[in-house]
Amino acid sequence: LSNFQLLGIDQFRPHISTVSNLAPDHLDYMDSLEDYYSSKMRIYKNETKDDFFIRNVDDENVMNKINSALGVSFGL
Numbered sequence: 001l002s003n004f005q006l007l008g009i010d011q012f013r014p015h016i017s018t019v020s021n022l023a024p025d026h027l028d029y030m031d032s033l034e035d036y037y038s039s040k041m042r043i044y045k046n047e048t049k050d051d052f053f054i055r056n057v058d059d060e061n062v063m064n065k066i067n068s069a070l071g072v073s074f075g076l
Helices: 003-007 033-044 060-070
Strands: 016-019 052-055
Touching (some): 016 033, 016 060, 033 060, 052 060
Parallel strands (some): 016 052
């Protein structure tokens, strides 16, 4: 899903989701890079322990966002 689609989710809950990379895109539409990254990470907003969020551990931006959102550190 695009970040535009993710901004409007309320109850959407994929069983499996992923963010493969985060790059400075769509800054003409978003207020800041942080807002853009946060919109992309909404993909896992409604997931439960029974769902899967697949993250690209080689992308430092993805790992930093998921670590801060979950309050944990997976390491890089």
